[in-house]
Amino acid sequence: MTGDTKCTFKLRPMERSDLDSVLPWFQDVEDLARFDRTTRVPLNQAHAESWWKDAFAAPDASRQCWFVIETLAGDTIGLAGLDSISNINRDAVVAVFVDKATRRSGVGIRAAALLMDLGFRQLGLNRITSYYRADNHNSRDLVAKIGCQIEGTMRQAWFAEGQFHDMVVVGILRDDWMVHREVLGQELDAKTVVSLGPTDCTAWSWPPKIADN
Template sequence: MYHSSRFIYRESRPSDIDDLMAMWNDAEIQRNMTAEYPAPKTDAFRETLGQWANSTLLYVVVIDKETGKLVGQTSLRWPGIGATKNRDAELGMMIGREYWGRGVGREVLEWTMSHGFRALGLHRISISVFEGNPKAIALYKKAGFAQEGARSKANWVDGEWEDLILMGMLEEDYFRLEKEKGIVQ
């Protein structure tokens, strides 16, 4: 298990599936997480969650140290051909709605970035985020991610098209920002 100031990061267990399914079935979370048609996730999706946990570079659930409750999940996955060789992982994060606005996303993001660059030796971390999620975009920019491009009108949601914003951070930028903040270890 791994820790940050408020959270434990541990492997996903079968007992976590109900909490993760509840998050995936929250319409607003689903809207920000996937370009799929919005629909309740069925029991078949439980198997998909298990496959993700076993097929990614990093997949951990986030547990509140104080309450023991599952607050979300974070992952790093190889997005495609050449990613392993080039040490380029894509970050995915999901935080339960009841924890929004409490700095949870920031702490989980910082832990995931540190683990990715320090423990896993990544060269870059990429993030894709829908333009309809301005809070996430602001969080990623504040953490040091740079917008590298966009896939125009890549997602149809609520009767409109929205862009998919492509962001990334290189290891040298991460370590430079840490040094500037006085976090260097």
């Protein structure tokens, strides 16, 4: 992206057919072990379908909702979702993964902010949690940017590449997000925009027009 060129991306609900596009990400062992605590071996098509079966088979999106991040041309460049949604405790776990070639472009933070809005302003959540491997600086910077606070460190809770790593747990409450949202909305420029649904829907685009909300 150069000059005043505007890059627009969108979130749309993940479909079973998207597995063909995202499967290569789950076959990069080093990258997989950095972002996912539960998977250590490359996934084939059958494994991937089994891994994601709950996301596709659930009768509604009350427990998890996953999206692909894609360009306007339809190229998939990432995944973003709210998982372990609890309607009793009104909380969820947020996860964002962006293809290596697109990292540090601002897409991840905008997708994450959209999920914050979805969780707090649409699903009625009160808390969103995330966690990351202590040496994963991309994830560390992203969750800090959306206003998550470090709430603790689980020592040697993440085994990968022959050694134990610490796992950092972070979280943000609805009231904190609604304050931080205005600050973040002013900080992020509109040269990169991520939308949920129609790309002309300003109410569900990041960065938003704060004055309109």
